[in-house]
Amino acid sequence: MKDRAPQILTKAIDTLHRHKNEFFEKHGEKGMEAEKKAISLLSKLRNELQTDKPINPLVDKCIDTDIWNQYLEYQQSLLSESDGKPSWFHSPWLFVECYMYRRIHEAIIQCPPIDDFDVFRECKDKNFFESQESISILCTHLQQLTRSIEDLDENQLKSEFFKLLQISLWGNKCDLSLSGGKSSSQKTDVVSSLEDLKPFIVVNELEHLWTLLSRYRKTRAKASAVRMDIVLDNSGFELVTDLVLADFLLSSKLAAEIHFHGKTIPWFVSDTTLHDFSWVIEQVKHCGDKLMFQCGVGWENHVKMGRWAYHDHVFWTLPHAYCSMPQVAPDLYAELQKSCLILFKGDLNYRKLTGDRKWEFTTPFHQALEGFHPAPLCSIRTLKAEVQVGLQPGQAEQLTASEPNWLTTGKYGIFQFDSPL
Numbered sequence: 001m002k003d004r005a006p007q008i009l010t011k012a013i014d015t016l017h018r019h020k021n022e023f024f025e026k027h028g029e030k031g032m033e034a035e036k037k038a039i040s041l042l043s044k045l046r047n048e049l050q051t052d053k054p055i056n057p058l059v060d061k062c063i064d065t066d067i068w069n070q071y072l073e074y075q076q077s078l079l080s081e082s083d084g085k086p087s088w089f090h091s092p093w094l095f096v097e098c099y100m101y102r103r104i105h106e107a108i109i110q111c112p113p114i115d116d117f118d119v120f121r122e123c124k125d126k127n128f129f130e131s132q133e134s135i136s137i138l139c140t141h142l143q144q145l146t147r148s149i150e151d152l153d154e155n156q157l158k159s160e161f162f163k164l165l166q167i168s169l170w171g172n173k174c175d176l177s178l179s180g181g182k183s184s185s186q187k188t189d190v191v192s193s194l195e196d197l198k199p200f201i202v203v204n205e206l207e208h209l210w211t212l213l214s215r216y217r218k219t220r221a222k223a224s225a226v227r228m229d230i231v232l233d234n235s236g237f238e239l240v241t242d243l244v245l246a247d248f249l250l251s252s253k254l255a256a257e258i259h260f261h262g263k264t265i266p267w268f269v270s271d272t273t274l275h276d277f278s279w280v281i282e283q284v285k286h287c288g289d290k291l292m293f294q295c296g297v298g299w300e301n302h303v304k305m306g307r308w309a310y311h312d313h314v315f316w317t318l319p320h321a322y323c324s325m326p327q328v329a330p331d332l333y334a335e336l337q338k339s340c341l342i343l344f345k346g347d348l349n350y351r352k353l354t355g356d357r358k359w360e361f362t363t364p365f366h367q368a369l370e371g372f373h374p375a376p377l378c379s380i381r382t383l384k385a386e387v388q389v390g391l392q393p394g395q396a397e398q399l400t401a402s403e404p405n406w407l408t409t410g411k412y413g414i415f416q417f418d419s420p421l
């Protein structure tokens with residue numbers, strides 16, 4: 001919070017500043033005033049953070065404002081009288097980090113007519129353009145695969161499925177909040193690096209996914225009822241890897257519908273909103289590359305025909321651990337229960353799945369989920385925060401000895417599976 005968060009706020013302020021002329025052209029004087037106000041609110045926020053001030057209740061009137069303020073009261077109740085109020089450096093990291101992004105949103109929506117400005121859009125778009133070569137390689141790979149998909153036997157299908165899952169895993173290296181908003185795009189050809197990256201997968205439960213999906217294939221008529229859900233993480237390159245995977249799931253008939261879950265507000269710099277989702281598909285279509293164009297058209301069609309559905313829910317941008325979803329967002333929990341398999345992308349989802357607690361490394365994943373079992377699920381995440389469960393005895397110690405920062409660099413990854421008992 002001390003180092004990374006102020007950098008992110010400074011970047012947001014700078015972005016507003018650089019768009020001053022655009023605001024003027026669009027909205028005249030009103031746009032300029034709104035820009036000034038937004039900058040002053042964000043500077044105030046940065047100052048509160050850097051001087052470790054108490055966490056203030058939200059003042060806006062959004063659908064989640066009360067839930068946030070109740071959660072803040074709950075944080076307060078965890079402290080004893082002498083501890084005072086929860087403050088920026090004396091509160092759980094997950095809570096204050098989420099709170100910062102919610103406050104950025106609060107600041108912007110108080111500034112019409114620029115109240116729908118996404119301060120992170122520019123970096124998200126930049127990440128996409130800088131990764132364009134890798135995206136083109138991925139799209140080519142997908143198109144070739146789709147053309148020969150009918151000829152693949154069971155083993156080949158499984159191997160292609162695992163490849164695309166690994167691409168989606170390593171795509172998660174490209175988030176922008178870990179780098180303080182600095183560029184973190186994909187510049188190398190990830191398809192041909194997969195073998196070299198395998199040793200860095202510290203939990204690999206992909207076989208469980210295959211067992212599950214191939215069972216569905218055999219028992220359900222032509223997989224027509226198989227619904228899969230992907231709880232998205234970052235836009236840009238990572239989102240493309242997820243879309244490529246989702247496309248393959250349909251063309252291989254491993255699934256019949258894919259439901260994507262994104263964020264309702266700009267979140268952790270690079271997370272996907274509805275605008276990003278549509279923007280990325282549109283860009284893939286118009287990049288000038290023939291195979292990318294075909295991918296983009298195909299994806300647009302999946303959306304049109306309802307084979308792909310995009311959902312967002314306010315719960316994904318609350319600070320709550322997922323074990324409280326049945327109480328806080330019963331509608332979302334019920335929706336997820338319809339899924340045959342839910343993929344949770346990224347580090348933040350993992351922190352929320354496990355409540356961001358200091359679990360023993362050998363704690364079973366099922367236990368760390370603390371009752372969150374809407375459907376079979378798999379976390380696909382590169383490690384960027386100090387929480388990890390389900391390791392073999394001695395595994396964490398070995399990793400620490402060879403690489404002290406293994407938990408936070410994003411170099412290691414997991415496929416961790418859980419199924420309701």
Ligand SMILES: O=P(O)(O)OC[C@@]1(O)O[C@H](CO)[C@@H](O)[C@@H]1O
Pocket residue numbers: 004097172175176177178233234268345346347348349351382384385
């Ligand atoms: O969820 P993602 O995109 O994989 O990672 C988000 C992240 O980089 O943001 C925070 C950094 O402060 C950490 O929670 C986490 O490491």
Ligand SMILES: [Mn+2]
Pocket residue numbers: 175233234268270271346348
């Ligand atoms: Mn993210």
